[in-house]
Amino acid sequence: MSIETWGQIRANPKFQKFVQKRNRYSIVMSILVIIAYFGFILLVAFNKPFLAQKLVPGGVTSLGIPIGVGVILFTIILTWIYVRRANTEFDSEAAAILEESTK
Amino acid sequence: MNPTITSLIAVAAIILIGVFGTAFGAGPDLGQTTQQTTNWVAISMFAGFVIITLGITKWAAARTRSVADFYTAGGGITGFQNGLAIAGDYMSAASFLGISGLVFANGFDGLIFSIGWLVGWPVITFLMAERLRNLGKFTFADVASYRFSQTPLRSFAATGTLVVVAFYMIAQMVGAGQLIKVLFGLEYIYAVVLVGVIMMMYVLFGGMTATTWVQIIKAVLLLGGATFMAVMVLLQFGFNPEALFAKAVEVKTGMAIATGKTAAEAATAGASIMGPGGLINDPISAISVGMALMFGTAGLPHILMRFFTVPTAKEARKSVAWATTWIGYFYILTFIIGFGAIVNLIPNPTQYFVAGDLAKGLNGGGNMAAVHLANAVGGNVFLGFISAVAFATILAVVAGLTLSGASAVSHDLYASVWRHGNVDSDTELRVSKITTVILGIVAVLLGILFEKQNVAFMVMLAFTVAASANFPVLFMSVLWKNCTTRGAVAGGIVGLVMSVSLTVVSPAVWEATLGNPKGSALFQYSTPAVFSITAAFFVIWLVSILDRSPQAKKERALYPDQMTRSETGVGASQASSH
Numbered sequence: 001m002s003i004e005t006w007g008q009i010r011a012n013p014k015f016q017k018f019v020q021k022r023n024r025y026s027i028v029m030s031i032l033v034i035i036a037y038f039g040f041i042l043l044v045a046f047n048k049p050f051l052a053q054k055l056v057p058g059g060v061t062s063l064g065i066p067i068g069v070g071v072i073l074f075t076i077i078l079t080w081i082y083v084r085r086a087n088t089e090f091d092s093e094a095a096a097i098l099e100e101s102t103k
Numbered sequence: 104m105n106p107t108i109t110s111l112i113a114v115a116a117i118i119l120i121g122v123f124g125t126a127f128g129a130g131p132d133l134g135q136t137t138q139q140t141t142n143w144v145a146i147s148m149f150a151g152f153v154i155i156t157l158g159i160t161k162w163a164a165a166r167t168r169s170v171a172d173f174y175t176a177g178g179g180i181t182g183f184q185n186g187l188a189i190a191g192d193y194m195s196a197a198s199f200l201g202i203s204g205l206v207f208a209n210g211f212d213g214l215i216f217s218i219g220w221l222v223g224w225p226v227i228t229f230l231m232a233e234r235l236r237n238l239g240k241f242t243f244a245d246v247a248s249y250r251f252s253q254t255p256l257r258s259f260a261a262t263g264t265l266v267v268v269a270f271y272m273i274a275q276m277v278g279a280g281q282l283i284k285v286l287f288g289l290e291y292i293y294a295v296v297l298v299g300v301i302m303m304m305y306v307l308f309g310g311m312t313a314t315t316w317v318q319i320i321k322a323v324l325l326l327g328g329a330t331f332m333a334v335m336v337l338l339q340f341g342f343n344p345e346a347l348f349a350k351a352v353e354v355k356t357g358m359a360i361a362t363g364k365t366a367a368e369a370a371t372a373g374a375s376i377m378g379p380g381g382l383i384n385d386p387i388s389a390i391s392v393g394m395a396l397m398f399g400t401a402g403l404p405h406i407l408m409r410f411f412t413v414p415t416a417k418e419a420r421k422s423v424a425w426a427t428t429w430i431g432y433f434y435i436l437t438f439i440i441g442f443g444a445i446v447n448l449i450p451n452p453t454q455y456f457v458a459g460d461l462a463k464g465l466n467g468g469g470n471m472a473a474v475h476l477a478n479a480v481g482g483n484v485f486l487g488f489i490s491a492v493a494f495a496t497i498l499a500v501v502a503g504l505t506l507s508g509a510s511a512v513s514h515d516l517y518a519s520v521w522r523h524g525n526v527d528s529d530t531e532l533r534v535s536k537i538t539t540v541i542l543g544i545v546a547v548l549l550g551i552l553f554e555k556q557n558v559a560f561m562v563m564l565a566f567t568v569a570a571s572a573n574f575p576v577l578f579m580s581v582l583w584k585n586c587t588t589r590g591a592v593a594g595g596i597v598g599l600v601m602s603v604s605l606t607v608v609s610p611a612v613w614e615a616t617l618g619n620p621k622g623s624a625l626f627q628y629s630t631p632a633v634f635s636i637t638a639a640f641f642v643i644w645l646v647s648i649l650d651r652s653p654q655a656k657k658e659r660a661l662y663p664d665q666m667t668r669s670e671t672g673v674g675a676s677q678a679s680s681h
Contacts, residue, residue: 005673005674006663006664006667006668006673006674009667009671009673010663010667015667019666019670022670026229026230027229027230029225029229030225030226030229030230033222033225033226033229034226034397036222037218037219037222037393037397038390038393040215040218041215041219041389041390041392041393042386042389042390044215044379044389045384045385045386045389045390046386048378048379049378051211051378051379052211052374052377052378052379053378059345059349060345060348060349060352060377061344061345061348061377062211062377062378064211064214064377064378064379065211065214065344065348065377068211068214068215068218069214069435069438071218071222072217072218072221072431072434072435073431075221075222075224075225075427075431076427076428076431076432078225079224079225079228079423079424079427079428080424080428082225082228082229082420082424083228083420083421083423083424086233086420087417087420087421091416091417094670094671098671098673
């Protein structure tokens, strides 16, 4: 594929919009993970008793355990949400733009 | 080629028999750490793994003709397969044995680490995976140097790769030697040579195809074994985690009383496993470790290389999603396994503790918690299985590391820097095979050299370098239009030098490894990542902004084309077919 094709694609205003939209989505998703993770780490650093408190009075399981496992599950679920959207919606949109631009 | 392979397999078989024979003859009387009686169940299971994987290597060798086959399996791996292989690359023995050992010792703290090891993956998915696939060919330097001067950028990238590979490799080789001493009852040096020889055979003959399948098989065995252990532990408590945790706290309290604590102290010690402990004390270290783990994952060369083995960006995304799933699942398992070890091993000190004394620690060291638990829940045969899987894990990770090191030398340094790209596929393939042999020998020598050293910091150092040198260069070159060669190389070098030198003067190396008095380390944090990553990004930005050379102008002008290709995959390097 040549430089010419890239130029044609770029000239399509839809392409610019599409890239912007997808990048914004990627960045929002990244920020969500960063907030979840560094939020957890900062709790570990600054508020250990919060994580160590018991889930139910008289029980043993601490609040930190569902939060920690929750961060793991959140990470996995967020990844799949992104991949699903990128592999269906974004990919077909990109394919349409490519076809339109290189016609 | 085939007769050569057959004869080499025969040679390996002879070496294997020789090694086992000698060890059997020598008896379990050597070594400063506990060397146990030769475990024939474990050895036969491991031998089975080796025979099957060498068979796969033979099959893969017939398909490894071009340099693209060697580095990327011809780009013909599916997303699901690649996801398992990435998980296989990532779930090292350090994370399996290390994290379960950490949970066994400290409870909740182990979870903090495993989360750190996981959260780099979504960031790779959202920002890097498809761009890597769309811009890259064989190495991450292909991506970073897309619009830049080849010689400086590739020289830097190859250095970054080799430094990360070296540190990671030392940790794996020393781990292999120590493990095998305990698990199989073999001598350290045999273990290290064995890993070197078998790994070299995978990579040399089967290239990426064989390495990928070794990773996949190992990932499936490890996930299967860990699942079995976690289920057996939960079964003891009617699948009620609260009951498991309650028992663990009770056992830990009892252990504290047995080692001479007062009742009140013991109760605190027992309850402490349910909350964060002393692992992370100051906020700077907490953030720094977090950044090293999160961004280091996106700068590990053997992981980045896996994105070039899939045919499309779609498959690249799928592979990280699967990898994230398996790795996350695995870390939840290790957490259960660690607690399972607490409740199963501590009440039984005569069997699992040195001289039957709780105060003296587990037989073979704290990292053996998962291995002893395997015996507790599955008997000797399952112990053999887990031991064999742990060793196979090291083998697979070392193979992946070697392949990425070999590609950096042959593709970046030899073909691009030295020969300016004027080299045919056969020659490049030959150079990468020679490099593989050299790296294999170097790995064995490093393993021997570092035998008596405390290498606990090595994996963290590898992540710190990857996060401070490789990741900023990759990130900025792909996503920032004003980035120039000078900026990228200057920032990358600053990140590399800072991360290594500050780690040397940190407590983990200066005090624990070099033996200087406690408190004498110049740099007091666990890892310098927060400083070295920031410095690398800042220098890339500053030098690029100040770069007014004609070359810089040309590089900035090329950005739109690079961006178009990275966003669409149009013009991306295609999977070679034959």
